[in-house]
Amino acid sequence: MALSAANPSQIKANLGSDSHRKIRIIGKIRASTDEEIESSNANGVVKPWISVQKPNGESSDSVTISFGDQTTSRKESYKLDFCYEKNEDVSQIFSREIKPLLSGIFHGLNASIIAYGARGGGKTYTIQGSDEKPGLALLAMAEILSMSKEIGNLVTISCYEIYQDHIYDLLEHKEQEVLVLEDAVGRIQLKGLSQASSDSIYEHFPQKGINNVNRRSHNGLIVYVSCNERDSDTHIVGKMNFVDLAGYEDTKRKSNDGHHLVEGTRINKSIYTFQNVVYALNANESHVPYRESKLTRVLQDSLGGTSTTLMINCLNPSFCQDTIYTVSLASRSCLVVNSVCSDSTKKTKTGTTSMTFLSSPKTRRPQTLSTSIRKHGSSRLHLTEKKACGVPSAMKERKLFDEVNPIISSEQENSVSDASSAITPPALKEEISLSAPPKTIDSPTQNENDVFPPNEHSHPDISIGMIYGSKVNTSLEEDYKIDVEKKSSLINESGSPPLSARLRELSNSLKSLCYSTPLSIKMPQEVGNSCNNQVCTNIMEPKTPGVENRLRFNDNWEMTNIASPLETLNMRSSGIKKSLVREHLQFLNTASKEELKGLKGIGEKRANYILELRERSPEAFKDLNDLRDIGLSTKQINGMMKKVAGELFD
Numbered sequence: 001m002a003l004s005a006a007n008p009s010q011i012k013a014n015l016g017s018d019s020h021r022k023i024r025i026i027g028k029i030r031a032s033t034d035e036e037i038e039s040s041n042a043n044g045v046v047k048p049w050i051s052v053q054k055p056n057g058e059s060s061d062s063v064t065i066s067f068g069d070q071t072t073s074r075k076e077s078y079k080l081d082f083c084y085e086k087n088e089d090v091s092q093i094f095s096r097e098i099k100p101l102l103s104g105i106f107h108g109l110n111a112s113i114i115a116y117g118a119r120g121g122g123k124t125y126t127i128q129g130s131d132e133k134p135g136l137a138l139l140a141m142a143e144i145l146s147m148s149k150e151i152g153n154l155v156t157i158s159c160y161e162i163y164q165d166h167i168y169d170l171l172e173h174k175e176q177e178v179l180v181l182e183d184a185v186g187r188i189q190l191k192g193l194s195q196a197s198s199d200s201i202y203e204h205f206p207q208k209g210i211n212n213v214n215r216r217s218h219n220g221l222i223v224y225v226s227c228n229e230r231d232s233d234t235h236i237v238g239k240m241n242f243v244d245l246a247g248y249e250d251t252k253r254k255s256n257d258g259h260h261l262v263e264g265t266r267i268n269k270s271i272y273t274f275q276n277v278v279y280a281l282n283a284n285e286s287h288v289p290y291r292e293s294k295l296t297r298v299l300q301d302s303l304g305g306t307s308t309t310l311m312i313n314c315l316n317p318s319f320c321q322d323t324i325y326t327v328s329l330a331s332r333s334c335l336v337v338n339s340v341c342s343d344s345t346k347k348t349k350t351g352t353t354s355m356t357f358l359s360s361p362k363t364r365r366p367q368t369l370s371t372s373i374r375k376h377g378s379s380r381l382h383l384t385e386k387k388a389c390g391v392p393s394a395m396k397e398r399k400l401f402d403e404v405n406p407i408i409s410s411e412q413e414n415s416v417s418d419a420s421s422a423i424t425p426p427a428l429k430e431e432i433s434l435s436a437p438p439k440t441i442d443s444p445t446q447n448e449n450d451v452f453p454p455n456e457h458s459h460p461d462i463s464i465g466m467i468y469g470s471k472v473n474t475s476l477e478e479d480y481k482i483d484v485e486k487k488s489s490l491i492n493e494s495g496s497p498p499l500s501a502r503l504r505e506l507s508n509s510l511k512s513l514c515y516s517t518p519l520s521i522k523m524p525q526e527v528g529n530s531c532n533n534q535v536c537t538n539i540m541e542p543k544t545p546g547v548e549n550r551l552r553f554n555d556n557w558e559m560t561n562i563a564s565p566l567e568t569l570n571m572r573s574s575g576i577k578k579s580l581v582r583e584h585l586q587f588l589n590t591a592s593k594e595e596l597k598g599l600k601g602i603g604e605k606r607a608n609y610i611l612e613l614r615e616r617s618p619e620a621f622k623d624l625n626d627l628r629d630i631g632l633s634t635k636q637i638n639g640m641m642k643k644v645a646g647e648l649f650d
């Protein structure tokens with residue numbers, strides 16, 4: 001029998017009034033290993049590195065995680081929805097966080113439990129567990145199986161690995177990778193991923209990294225529960241995803257060989273994408289960048305929407321800069337939830353808002369990772385250390401996905417500590433200087449000291465792989481240099497030409513197109529077979545009704561006109577429009593910040609955001625629709641283009 005989507009009214013009923021809360025983000029401090037205990041005893045270190053301040057009698061149970069730097073008096077604090085401490089067991093996380101989600105799976109809802117954090121933070125231990133202690137996946141599986149026995153549901157599982165942005169089946173080893181397909185109603189189908197009976201989970205769990213291969217990858221388990229809807233023949237399937245993400249590690253700080261650099265870079269890139277997706281979902285953004293990594297594609301129908309998602313940030317109990325960094329990222333997604341549900345006009349007195357995205361929801365942008373880093377460095381935002389309220393870690397009853405964290409008070413925001421700079425260190429400077437075309441990135445990166453205060457704690461992040469996506473290879477730096485050289489050749493020594501000059505140039509080229517393009521377009525002989533279709537289609541509009549059949553190319557790529565004057569005019573207008581768009585996109589891909597700000601709809605924030613997108617991708621804007629990524633609506637994009645076009649006739 002064909003499976004159907006879950007009944008929407010049932011889904012709504014399950015979510016109740018808490019549907020605004022998309023993703024819950026909690027921490028779990030790993031228990032210290034014997035070696036760590038031994039070494040801390042030997043070093044006489046008694047002060048814990050991480051402390052958790054829990055609220056005192058507040059309705060929300062959001063907590064503040066503080067990291068003390070034992071070599072300085074510096075302290076950094078971040079808010080998360082909750083945090084389990086060292087002495088709290090995985091079974092406690094299961095009963096409080098996972099168990100309440102299980103009934104939804106039996107009603108066709110999806111859920112995702114995702115462990116992430118720095119390397120060695122206890123992700124595998126939390127999700128998969130050990131021989132002695134089952135992790136969350138096994139605990140959930142046992143519960144699901146016992147529930148399904150009562151109702152008679154069919155329970156199956158799939159296991160996969162995502163390695164360097166390729167998905168592989170772990171139940172049945174195949175050469176071919178798993179393909180992610182999306183059906184008409186937005187459900188994700190994983191073509192080539194086998195499903196097996198629920199018993200096979202015990203063959204795969206627990207074991208480090210699900211797979212036995214010694215490589216760093218994301219590992220996922222999907223538990224499918226299918227059942228018949230009550231009083232109907234409809235079959236519904238709920239999915240529960242468990243993901244043990246590869247550990248985040250600053251690729252710059254580790255001296256990695258080419259292979260491990262690429263591996264680490266890919267991992268970090270997918271973690272950034274994942275964080276951006278979480279941010280976008282929590283901020284209710286209209287565009288969620290699921291497509292930017294296989295990880296987020298696989299989870300697409302189990303993140304946001306009617307699904308419930310729990311992110312568990314696994315924290316190393318001993319000093320680890322990467323841990324601070326992962327918490328800072330997670331905290332941003334928690335904070336944005338606050339901003340969505342609270343007074344959106346709240347700003348700090350200094351004007352450097354605790355997050356610029358605490359401004360109006362309309363102007364709030366998804367913070368890509370690079371934004372995040374930059375903001376971290378530049379806004380110097382940090383929550384002030386909250387006084388420990390003395391609440392023991394005893395857990396109170398609470399609903400999941402309900403309360404929003406209280407928004408950070410202005411006072412808190414203003415008493416930002418200098419410790420904030422800890423997250424943007426020399427390693428990042430290095431990466432930025434490598435990744436940012438020097439002439440096109442203005443003040444924030446040129447004046448490094450403003451943005452990236454010197455700091456001994458490094459954390460990296462815009463790594464080459466992230467910038468170049470699929471172009472990652474061991475000679476990335478060479479590729480980059482070539483690219484920079486190419487770009488530099490387009491830009492004069494004093495930076496890119498002023499906006500007026502560029503507009504003039506644009507205007508001239510368009511005017512010449514308007515007035516002097518001969519109707520018979522003679523393509524250069526040498527283009528031959530490699531004639532770029534784009535060039536041809538940019539000049540003629542292939543979709544213009546009635547024109548296509550009447551245009552002919554002769555052997556020399558000469559277009560012969562047999563169209564009517566009106567058709568000719570339409571063709572030319574369309575070509576001009578395309579040229580204008582192309583020029584405009586080229587402008588967005590290369591202009592300096594000041595030039596960008598000269599455009600309608602682009603202010604300081606958007607200009608910065610454009611520069612950051614360009615750092616990630618040398619050709620960030622390929623299509624006018626890409627402008628939606630910087631928060632412009634279709635109307636605004638059209639307005640921008642009309643202004644540019646209108647100026648040609650001024």
Ligand SMILES: Nc1ncnc2c1ncn2[C@@H]1O[C@H](COP(=O)(O)OP(=O)(O)OP(=O)(O)O)[C@@H](O)[C@H]1O
Pocket residue numbers: 030031032033118119120121122123124125126130245246247248314
């Ligand atoms: N709660 C715990 N109690 C005792 N030992 C733990 C606990 N959590 C993790 N460990 C131990 O800490 C070590 C690191 O844990 P684990 O392998 O789960 O980390 P990880 O985050 O998955 O690492 P990676 O990023 O390399 O995949 C392991 O030896 C594990 O057994």
